[in-house]
Amino acid sequence: MFVGRKFAAFLFDMDGTLINSIASAERVWSHWARRHGLDVAAFLPTIHGVRAIETITNLALPGVDPAYEADLLLKAEAADLDGILPIPGAIAFLEALPGESWAIVTSAPRSLALARMRAAGIPVPAVIVAAEDVSRGKPAPDCFQLGATRLGFDARDCLVFEDAPAGIAAAEAAQASVMVINATHAHPMQTPHVAIAGYENVSITLDERGWLAIEPQRNAA
Numbered sequence: 584m585f586v587g588r589k590f591a592a593f594l595f596d597m598d599g600t601l602i603n604s605i606a607s608a609e610r611v612w613s614h615w616a617r618r619h620g621l622d623v624a625a626f627l628p629t630i631h632g633v634r635a636i637e638t639i640t641n642l643a644l645p646g647v648d649p650a651y652e653a654d655l656l657l658k659a660e661a662a663d664l665d666g667i668l669p670i671p672g673a674i675a676f677l678e679a680l681p682g683e684s685w686a687i688v689t690s691a692p693r694s695l696a697l698a699r700m701r702a703a704g705i706p707v708p709a710v711i712v713a714a715e716d717v718s719r720g721k722p723a724p725d726c727f728q729l730g731a732t733r734l735g736f737d738a739r740d741c742l743v744f745e746d747a748p749a750g751i752a753a754a755e756a757a758q759a760s761v762m763v764i765n766a767t768h769a770h771p772m773q774t775p776h777v778a779i780a781g782y783e784n785v786s787i788t789l790d791e792r793g794w795l796a797i798e799p800q801r802n803a804a
Contacts (some may be wrong), residue, residue: 584785585760586776589794591740594730594759595682597696599690599746599767601673606666612660615652619644628750632689632747634720667702672782677706679787686710686793688730688743690720690750692795712735722752727759729768742797751776762797774782 598604610764616623621642631700635653653658653794677685689696693713700707710733717725724738732737743754751774754761763778765771771778779785788796 584798585742588759588760589744589790589796591684591794592731592742592744593732593735593744593795594688594727594738594741594754595677595685595744596632596750597687597691597748600670600744600750600764600786601677601687601705602667602669602699603767604630604667605767607663608660608731611656612744615656615658619647619764625729632690632721632745632749634714636714656762659694661698661707664698664702665701669703669705670764670781672784674704674706676782676785676787677708680790680795681793682709683734684793686712686730686734688712688726690714690726694793721747721749722756725756727754727757731757731759744797745776746772 595601600607608630609627611628613623616626618761635656636649639647639649639652654772683718689695689712689790691699691713692715693711696713697700697707697713710730712726712733713728717729719725728738731741738759742761742762744762744764745751745754746767751761751763761776763772763774763776764781765778766781785797786800790800
């Protein structure tokens, strides 16, 4: 853990970090990939943590309008919320945080993010940075810098919770500290950052300024 470290705020990615939406996302994207003649197995690992419009743009498919296709995907994902669940311990962990000290910073569009949060029972924070709030998505640092600014802090004083390489790179570029959530990974990610499987065995404390420290629960193994 971050022994002796305190943070002004926590910035949370959503998919894979607070909620498990992999089944829903991969159903929708698999259908889209097959329709465009892509190798589904090779393609699916590229979708996580990145805005849909950038994923599609990077493919450079002939005759494909990324904005139009991203909108179709948004509607399909919003209509498929089956199996969306909170990451273990996430709800209680978020409910223990002061409202002014955390934000969700997601590559999902706001409407989809809100739908998935409702489906998973995740509390909705006062500050959400969504896909449409930045011109450059992850791995650019813009989203985490904006989330910190909206909370009134510098990203360098914040702890980012992430699960995907693009998001981790964005947090690093913003010079934030990083906590990796491995809950949805088939195998723990190889990372130099602190990593946990979920939130059940961690807790937070606040100092007199309202800054946050994260530490293992005393009864945790």
